[in-house]
Amino acid sequence: MTRVAAFTDTYLPTVNGVTYTIEAWRDHWNDRHGRMDVIYPGSDEYAPAAGEHPVRSVPFPFYDGVRVGAPSIPDTVPTVDVVHAHTAFGLGLAARRYATKRNLPLVASYHTPTAEYAEYITSRDSVLAGISTASKAYERWYYDRVDLVLAPSEPTRHHLVDDIDVSTPVRVVPNGIDVDHFQPADGDAFRREHDLHGTLVGYTGRHGYEKRLQDLIAATDGMDDVTVVFGGDGPARGDLEARARNADVDVRFLGFLDRDDLPGFYTALDAFAFPSPVETQGLVALEANACGTPVAGVDAGALADTIVDGETGYHYDPGDLDGFRTAIDRTLADRDRLAANCLDRRSDVSIDRAVTELDRHYDAVT
Secondary structure (H helix, E strand, O other): OEEEEEEOOOOOOOOOHHHHHHHHHHHHHHHHOEEEEEEEEOEOOEOOOOOEEEEOEEEOOOOOOOEEEOOOOOOOOOOOOEEEEOOOOHHHHHHHHHHHHHOOOEEEEOOOOHHHHHHHOOOOHHHHHHHHHHHHHHHHHHHOOOOEEEEOOHHHHHHHHHHOOOOOOEEEOOOOEOOOOOOOOOHHHHHHHHOOOOEEEEEEOOOOHHHOOHHHHHHHOOOOOEEEEEEOOOOOHHHHHHHHHOOOOEEEEEEOOOHHHHHHHHHHOOEEEEOOOOOOOOHHHHHHHHOOOOEEEEOOOOHHHHOOEOOOEEEEOOOOHHHHHHHHHHHHHOHHHHHHHHHHOHHHHEHHHHHHHHHHHHHHHO
């Protein structure tokens, strides 16, 4: 029974792919493999449960809803066998110090390319280039000082090895999704509840500028009988709403959707559209697939692998809006066959399979 201390800069009450993955891994690990405690930036908006250890934190000035935790180690953290860092910053430094002091193996997950978020700090090209260079140098420094790096997809592994030049072994462990939760649901009921009609093309998740969600509005502009549905929220939402008012397509913004509503949302869609070129895996695409909904997405980042072209959806080249429109059209036209393929692959993307892989890699470093 392996005991793990997981350090993260992103956790509840913030809801995103990193938070979901850590929470899901923790729950499955505790059920089947041992004990996993989580050390995270504390917030007055979230009360820690058993096995959760908050540290002092302050709001991150450049991104609403994100907090920066002090790189400290709470006295309540129990004795463990493995330290797992889900960040290279803040609490990732605390994880490294904790592992070094106790001579414990340190495993690190790579969730987010730091350089992709520089635009939240500045829009000047010269400064952006400098931040990108510094980010890669720092990431190389950090990941070269751990025992094992885990990447959620093969393209992300290549990014670490080829672009960041990490010398530590990098292994692929997909984040996985809860296929017991994400399965075909009553899409018609979701449509009625939200007064949605016709052909639905949608996205849910964080509305970040780096995800290029404006391309979805541009690609569907002028499409007959198509409604574009956005679930979620984020800093780019205001600009998206402004673009939608000037587009010749019906666009609906549903806001944050409860996790229990997501299977209905995915099932209601005729196609999920995903233009983000910066994903390290793209969990929402896998959630859509698990509900039987194919994906039209960019052939970049992890989506190059997450979407199996011609099997679970269709790709288009980055920046090619006409290509995005064509990918959406092809996905809609071929929906029944693609949906059947998506359902056939459900077990391949399960959280159980991911945590089994995680267990194997923990064993390798202990």
